[in-house]
Amino acid sequence: MSRFISAGTNEDPPDRHGEWMEAQQEIEANRRRKDEEKERQDGKSLYEVLQANKGNQGSLASHSDLGPGTNMIGFR
Numbered sequence: 001m002s003r004f005i006s007a008g009t010n011e012d013p014p015d016r017h018g019e020w021m022e023a024q025q026e027i028e029a030n031r032r033r034k035d036e037e038k039e040r041q042d043g044k045s046l047y048e049v050l051q052a053n054k055g056n057q058g059s060l061a062s063h064s065d066l067g068p069g070t071n072m073i074g075f076r
Contacts (some may be wrong), residue, residue: 041049 044052
């Protein structure tokens with residue numbers, strides 16, 4: 001079944017109100033999720049968050065019991 005409706009048709013277009021509302025709700029939910037994510041980052045940019053995460057990884061390695069010359073997996 002084609003959904004194409006030519007400009008010269010005499011037929012009424014199909015009712016898409018339900019589909020439209022569903023799409024709008026999905027868009028709004030995504031926007032809210034992104035806003036909540038930004039709030040958890042305290043307004044920091046992505047670069048700042050990644051740098052902080054990078055710094056945290058270094059501190060984890062320095063506090064581990066792996067010993068010198070051993071990587072995070074435990075191999076020498």
